[in-house]
Amino acid sequence: MQKQAILLGSDAIAHGVRLSRPEVISAYPITPQTHIIETLSEMVDNGELKSQYIKVESEMSAIAAVLGSVSAGSRSFTASSSQGLAMMHEVLHWVAGARLPLVLVNANRALGAPWNIWSDQSDSFSQRDTGWLQIYCETSQEALDTIIMAYKASEQLMLPIMVMIDGFILSHTMERLLVPDQQIVDDYLPTYRAPYHLDPDNPMTFGAAAHPDLFYELKKTLSETMSEALTVLDNCQVEFAQKFGRSYQPIMRCLEGSEKSDTAIICCGAMTGTARVAVADLNKSGTPTDLFKLRLLRPFPSQELCTALKDKKRIIVLNRACSYGVGGTLSQEVRTALYNLPQRPVVNDVMISLGGKEVFPETIVEVVKNQEQLSAVDCNWLKD
Amino acid sequence: MSNVKRSPAENSFSNDTAWQITSAEHMESGHMACPGCGASLSMRHTLKILGPQTIVVMPACCWAIIAGGQPTTALSTPLLHTPFAVAAAAATGVRRSLTAKRKKDITVLAWAGDGGTFDIGLQGISGAAERHEDMIYICYDNEAYMNTGIQQSSATPHGAWTTTTPGGKDFQYGKKDIMAIIKAHNPSYLASATIAYPEDFYLKIKRAKEASGFRFIHLLAACPSGWKIDSQDALKVTRMAVDSGVFPLLEMGSDGSFKETIEPEKPIPVQEYLKAQGRFKKMSDLEIETWQKEID
Numbered sequence: 001m002q003k004q005a006i007l008l009g010s011d012a013i014a015h016g017v018r019l020s021r022p023e024v025i026s027a028y029p030i031t032p033q034t035h036i037i038e039t040l041s042e043m044v045d046n047g048e049l050k051s052q053y054i055k056v057e058s059e060m061s062a063i064a065a066v067l068g069s070v071s072a073g074s075r076s077f078t079a080s081s082s083q084g085l086a087m088m089h090e091v092l093h094w095v096a097g098a099r100l101p102l103v104l105v106n107a108n109r110a111l112g113a114p115w116n117i118w119s120d121q122s123d124s125f126s127q128r129d130t131g132w133l134q135i136y137c138e139t140s141q142e143a144l145d146t147i148i149m150a151y152k153a154s155e156q157l158m159l160p161i162m163v164m165i166d167g168f169i170l171s172h173t174m175e176r177l178l179v180p181d182q183q184i185v186d187d188y189l190p191t192y193r194a195p196y197h198l199d200p201d202n203p204m205t206f207g208a209a210a211h212p213d214l215f216y217e218l219k220k221t222l223s224e225t226m227s228e229a230l231t232v233l234d235n236c237q238v239e240f241a242q243k244f245g246r247s248y249q250p251i252m253r254c255l256e257g258s259e260k261s262d263t264a265i266i267c268c269g270a271m272t273g274t275a276r277v278a279v280a281d282l283n284k285s286g287t288p289t290d291l292f293k294l295r296l297l298r299p300f301p302s303q304e305l306c307t308a309l310k311d312k313k314r315i316i317v318l319n320r321a322c323s324y325g326v327g328g329t330l331s332q333e334v335r336t337a338l339y340n341l342p343q344r345p346v347v348n349d350v351m352i353s354l355g356g357k358e359v360f361p362e363t364i365v366e367v368v369k370n371q372e373q374l375s376a377v378d379c380n381w382l383k384d
Numbered sequence: 385m386s387n388v389k390r391s392p393a394e395n396s397f398s399n400d401t402a403w404q405i406t407s408a409e410h411m412e413s414g415h416m417a418c419p420g421c422g423a424s425l426s427m428r429h430t431l432k433i434l435g436p437q438t439i440v441v442m443p444a445c446c447w448a449i450i451a452g453g454q455p456t457t458a459l460s461t462p463l464l465h466t467p468f469a470v471a472a473a474a475a476t477g478v479r480r481s482l483t484a485k486r487k488k489d490i491t492v493l494a495w496a497g498d499g500g501t502f503d504i505g506l507q508g509i510s511g512a513a514e515r516h517e518d519m520i521y522i523c524y525d526n527e528a529y530m531n532t533g534i535q536q537s538s539a540t541p542h543g544a545w546t547t548t549t550p551g552g553k554d555f556q557y558g559k560k561d562i563m564a565i566i567k568a569h570n571p572s573y574l575a576s577a578t579i580a581y582p583e584d585f586y587l588k589i590k591r592a593k594e595a596s597g598f599r600f601i602h603l604l605a606a607c608p609s610g611w612k613i614d615s616q617d618a619l620k621v622t623r624m625a626v627d628s629g630v631f632p633l634l635e636m637g638s639d640g641s642f643k644e645t646i647e648p649e650k651p652i653p654v655q656e657y658l659k660a661q662g663r664f665k666k667m668s669d670l671e672i673e674t675w676q677k678e679i680d
């Protein structure tokens with residue numbers, strides 16, 4: 001059973017977490033993530049959620065506390081954003097290297113300076129080499145569902161998963177969605193039983209120094225597990241679709257009937273919603289355009305992307321994160337994957353927004369209508 | 385052993401229970417410590433007292449090396465290595481997991497050096513102490529970043545040579561008062577100790593074990609290479625730190641005040657302690673005199 005509800009994005013996420021029954025939650029406020037941990041705090045307070053709730057004194061401690069609790073065998077949760085995620089950076093590497101299953105929700109927000117609290121994917125894109133899986137959500141329903149799926153996949157892979165929502169755009173807006181019943185989630189997501197954990201009756205050392213050859217082997221294993229992750233995620237989503245009726249793939253075509261168009265847009269996160277409106281307008285007004293949303297950044301679904309885009313002549317990548325000196329971070333990922341195609345499409349790297357700069361459907365329409373003027377080499381910044 | 389006679393201070397421990405040292409070892413031979421290392425002897429005896437139902441959480445510090453690299457380990461208790469700044473937060477997570485699983489009677493021990501405690505880890509310790517997290521936090525203080533090759537930390541005493549205070553005079557401030565900082569958090573147990581005074585050490589670790597909530601013990605642990613002493617003199621010099629009043633052995637009472645648990649009957653001058661070590665060689669007589677006055 002699933003109940004209809006109209007929920008704030010942050011609250012929907014809190015319900016996804018509640019339904020996943022973490023034993024330990026660490027919490028530190030940062031805009032625009034704060035509502036998530038506030039709602040979880042209320043759920044713990046009123047007994048809806050039986051978790052140890054740790055109010056830590058920094059994001060460094062937030063991630064370290066769950067490093068400890070997962071090492072001791074508990075399913076755990078934490079959330080962050082922006083500066084907070086950056087502060088966690090060192091421990092993010094540690095958690096993945098230690099092969100700890102964990103789910104972290106990041107409300108995407110810009111990094112200073114200057115101060116900026118609005119939506120921007122630079123925070124999580126700059127964590128893409130930490131060994132975490134990264135999933136970007138378009139809607140709050142998707143975020144709620146993804147959290148539940150992420151726990152299942154994470155515990156099979158023994159790798160942590162970061163689930164992204166766009167700060168404010170999803171976290172602070174209401175959406176009509178379905179909240180599954182606990183029973184059906186319990187059926188999908190069994191209690192976590194750690195294969196190894198800190199246990200005085202079976203003592204083990206975790207994280208001790210590894211000499212270069214062993215270190216190399218361990219990292220190779222991590223990389224191989226990342227490759228297996230596509231299959232594990234797919235199995236998790238197939239079972240999820242059977243039980244809950246909603247289905248998610250690493251890369252998803254957003255509208256039917258546009259398969260034959262030569263030009264395709266790729267983006268990730270809530271901007272996809274805006275792009276849907278833009279692309280519908282474009283197709284109506286005689287500029288055939290296809291639209292794909294990328295859900296999975298790590299592992300990067302290169303094969304799936306090549307299959308989806310092999311017949312396209314032009315790919316326009318809408319970026320919300322910049323690798324300064326190169327261009328849009330997502331564009332780099334797309335270009336790398338498409339390099340394997342015998343006939344490669346032109347890839348236009350478009351910096352559509354940073355720091356919450358508003359993206360209207362017209363913004364996207366104008367970019368696509370003027371596609372011939374876009375540089376195929378350099379990053380295309382919007383003219384004011 | 386020093387030849388100074390000691391009398392138990394007021395309210396100090398009964399010696400009847402002090403020497404019940406178990407023959408069981410939870411720190412095995414084959415560890416990576418240097419000869420004369422105070423930190424390794426301190427761990428050995430700490431685990432004898434805490435017993436096998438202990439989980440050790442350890443940030444970057446000498447002990448992260450001493451414990452050994454994969455696939456070996458010197459501890460027969462579970463051990464979680466963590467990044468430098470986060471021992472107290474990771475220990476918090478371990479404890480909360482045990483609580484969630486209703487596992488009682490396990491001691492969570494955060495074990496860190498002075499760099500991980502006085503400097504980079506201080507914020508996390510403050511958080512754990514403020515929340516009264518149920519753990520014993522032990523700082524083995526060898527008074528510098530010894531693992532990286534003897535750099536000054538905020539636990540390094542004024543006038544000591546380190547590789548980042550080559551003249552011994554590059555910093556004008558003294559050792560950070562960690563006991564006062566922790567005391568301000570109202571911990572459930574707080575003491576300073578050293579394995580060079582083992583009867584005192586045993587009783588304090590035992591008391592910490594028997595208490596609950598946030599417990600903190602500040603251990604002075606000699607580092608022969610960092611202090612520039614012979615390894616065979618490590619315990620002797622550490623006892624001199626106590627006998628000279630440089631490192632008083634304290635315990636916080638229920639009224640929140642510190643009491644000295646071991647009071648040397650015939651205190652030695654600070655100069656004697658400093659002259660026994662190469663690291664204070666460049667200290668002037670005036671500086672030593674000033675230090676003596678501070679202690680007096």
